[in-house]
Amino acid sequence: MATEVKVPVLGESITEATLGEWLKQPGDPVKQDEPIASLETDKVSVEVPSPVAGVMGQQAVKVGDTVLVGAMIATIDAGDGKAAPAAASAPAATAGQQAPAASSDTPAALSPSVRRAVLETGVDPSTLKGTGKDGRLTKDDVLSAASAPAAAPAPSETPAVAPSVAAATSRTEERVRMTRLRQTIAKRLKDAQNTAAMLTTFNDVDMTAVIEARAKYKDLFEKKHGVRLGFMGFFAKAACMALKDIPSVNASIDGDEIVYHDYADISVAVSGPGGLVVPVIRDADKMTVAQIEKTIGDFGKRAKDGTLKMEEMKGGTFTISNGGVFGSLMSTPIINPPQSAVLGLHRIEDRAVVVDGQIVIRPMMYLALSYDHRLIDGREAVTFLVALKNAIEDPTRILIDL
Template sequence: MATEIKAPTFPESVAEGTVAAWHKKPGDSVERDELIVEIETDKVVLEVVAPEAGTLTDVMAEEGDTVESEQVLGKIGEASGAGSKKESAASDDSAEKAESKEAAKPAGGKQHDVKAPSFPESIQEGTVATWHKKVGEAVKRDEVLADIETDKVVLEVVAPADGALAEIKAEEGSQVESEAILATFVEGGGSDQASASSSSSASSDADDEGADEKVGGKVLAPAARKMVAEHDLDVSKIEGTGKGGRILKEDVQKAVKDGSAKKAAKSSAPAKAAAAPAVEGERAEKRVPMSRLRQTIAKRLVQAQQTAAMLTTYNEVDMGAVMSLRAQYKDTFLKAHDTKLGFMGFFVKAASEALKRFPDVNASIDGTDIVYHGYQDIGVAVSTDRGLVVPVLRDTDNMKIADVEKTIVDFGKRARDGKLGIDEMQGGTFTITNGGIFGSLMSTPIINPPQTAILGMHKIQERPMAVNGKVEIRPMMYLALSYDHRMIDGKDAVQFLVTIKELLEDPARLLLDV
C-alpha cells in the first residue's frame, strides 16, 4: 500500500511554500526518516522526511511548484513489491549498499542510533558542523562525537557507550532536524577496526550515491564536492579511489596537501574575463557558506531596521566617580568575591533602576499588544568567533554587583567555547552592548527584537570638560540609547538615559535608591 508524503504543517504566519529540491527520484529506495524533499517558505526551509521505508513511486509536486500546508507531495510504495524496472534496480542498489555498509561496520556488541539533540520550539533545524571521530575510531562513553550548530548555540553529541562509529549518516554541512539520526554506533568496536573503517569509507563512502554529482566527467561524493569548491580545485587532476573511480573526500584532502590539483586558470570564467589583463601576484579568494548563527544575526538585524521605528539619543557620562570607587575597592572586592570589579556591574545595576522608573523602556511589542514586564532581564552582548550572542542576566534588580560580574565572566568564557545553553539566550527585556572594549568612541546600536531599547557603551576617553567654571581633564564616555519610537517617546528615552548618567556619576544613588 502506498504511503503519502505530505508537506509539513505550516505556522499561521506562513501561507504557502515552494518545492525547493527533491533529493530522491522516482524508483529510488528510501529509508524511514531519510530526507526526501525540501520546502522553502518565506521564513525557513523545511525538510520533509520519509514516513516509511520503501521506494519513491510518484512525485506529485515538482521543484518550483507552490504547495500548501499538508499537501500531498508524492507517494512511497513497498520496497519489495514487484514494480517497474526502476524500482527493481533501486531495490538491488539498496541491497548492494546495505551489504557493503554491513561489511564495513566495526565488529562489536549492541548497536545504537546516534541522534541529534532535542531542539527547542524556537529552533527548527541545525547543521552538522564537525565530526570529531571517524568510522571505526575507538571512543569512550560521553566523549564528543560531533557538533551541531544551530542559529543560537553549538550543541554537542556524545557517545552513548564505549565503542566506535559504524556508519555516519549525516555528513558535515548537512542540515538535520531535532532528534534526527546522525550515525550508527556499535558498543565494543574500535581501534582494531581502523583498517576496516578505512575500506568502509572506500566502499560505502559514508554517502548515498543518489547524492553524487558528476563534474568534469568524474563522479564526486558530496563531501568531496564541498572541499573541491572550497579550495577551487581542478577535478580532472584528482584521481578517485572510490567505486568506479568515484572521488572521495580523502582523495581531495590528498590533492590539497600535495597541491597537485590547483587550477591554472578559472575554466568557468567568461571569455571577457579571460581576456582581461593579467595581474601580477596572488589574488586569492575564499568562498565559505555563512554559518547559521551569522545568517540569523543578519536576518534579525535587517528585520529590526525594517519593522521598528528606530531612533537613537546620545549623552555622555563622567566616569570619574565609578573609576575612583573601582580603584579604591578592586583588591578588597577580588578577595571577598573571587572576581574582578569591572564597569559592567555598575551599568547593569544603573539600567535596572532606570528600567523600573521607565516601564515603557522595559516593555516589548507583540503584534498590536504592548507587554509590560514586571522584572528586569538584561541581555549582555558577547562577541565570539562565530558571531555575536546575547546571554541574559535574570532578575538583575535582585542581583548584587558581584553576582553580575561573576555571571558575565562565566557567560563570556562559555560563549567563546560554544557552551552556552539555549535557555540562557532566550527572553530578555533590555540589552547592553559594549563597543568600547574594541575602541569604539561612538556608535548606533540596533535593537534586539522584540525588545524596544538597547544601551550602547563606548570607550572611556579623557577630554577637557568645563567643571564649576574651570576646564578639567575628565574620563568621559558617550552613551547611546536606540529605541523603538512606536513604543517609547523621545522624552522618556532622553530621561531614561539621563537617569543612567546621574546614577553612574554619583554611584551612591544606587545604594540610596534616589
C-alpha cells in the same frame, strides 16, 4: 555492533540544525558522553555526545549539511580505537604511498570560524599549535599568529628570482556558506530595522568615580566573590534603576497593546565563536553588583566554549551591548526584538571637559540608546540616559537606590 548517534532534542520549536564541525574522526577512540560533533542552531552551538564508549565509525553527514532532530549522523563501533576501523572504507594506498592522516590543521578539520580567520589573515594553519580541545586550532590561535611580528627571511646564497607578473597579480576568492546562527542574526536585525521606528540618542558619562571605586575595591571584591569587578555590573544595576523610573524603555509592543514588565531581564551581548550571542540575566533588578558580575562572567566563558543553553537566550526586556571592549568610540546599536530599546557602551578615553569653569582631563565614555519611537518618546529616552549617567557618575546612588 554499531550504535547510532542521533541528533538530540534541540529545544522548543527547533526542528533542525547544521553540522558545524566533527570533533572525532573515524577510528578515533570515543568515551561515553564525549562530544563527537558540534551542531549550529538558530541561537547557539550544541555538542552531540556519544551514547556509548567505543570507536568513531561512519560519519553519515558532512560539515554544512542540514540535519533534523532524531536523524542519525554517525555510528560508534565497539572497540578501543587500536584497530583503526576507518581503513576499510578508505581507498587502498598504492605501493610506496601512505594515506595522509587526518589532523587538526587540515581544512576539513577546521571549524567555520577558524577557516574564515585563516582566509582573512593568510596564516598557514599547519604551522600553528592549537590551544583548543584535543589540540584543535581556535580563532584566537590564528589571530595571535597573524598579529605576531614576522621573522626576518634567511639570506639566500643564490640571487632571488623575480616573481612572474601572473603570480604578482593572482587573486583568489572563496565562497563560505553563512552559518545558521549568522543567517538568523542577519534576518532578525533586518526585521528590527523594517519593523521598529528606530532612533538613537546619545550622552556621555564621566567614568572617574566608577574607575576609582573599582581600583579601590577590586582586590577585595575578587577575593570575596571569586570574580573580577568590571564596569558591566555598575551599568546593569544603574540601568535597572533607570528602567524603573522610565518603564516604557523596559516595555514591548504586542499587536496593538503595550506590555509593561515589573521585572528587568537584561540581555547582555557577548562574543562567541560564531558571532555575538545574547544570554539573559533574569531578574537583574533583584541582584547585587557581585551577582551580576558572576552571571556575566559565566556567560562569557560558556559563550566561548559554545556551551550556552538555548533557554538562556530567550526573553529579555532590555539589552546592553558593550562595543567598547573592541575599541568602538560610538555606534547606533540595533534593537533586539521584541524589546524596545538597547544601550550601547563604548570605549573609555581621556578627553578635555569643563568642570566648575575649568578645563580638566577626565575619562569619558559615550552612551547610545537606540529605541523604538513608536513606544518611547524622545523625552523618555533622554531622561533614561540622564538617570543612567547620574548613577554612574555618583555610584552612591546605586547603593541607596536614588
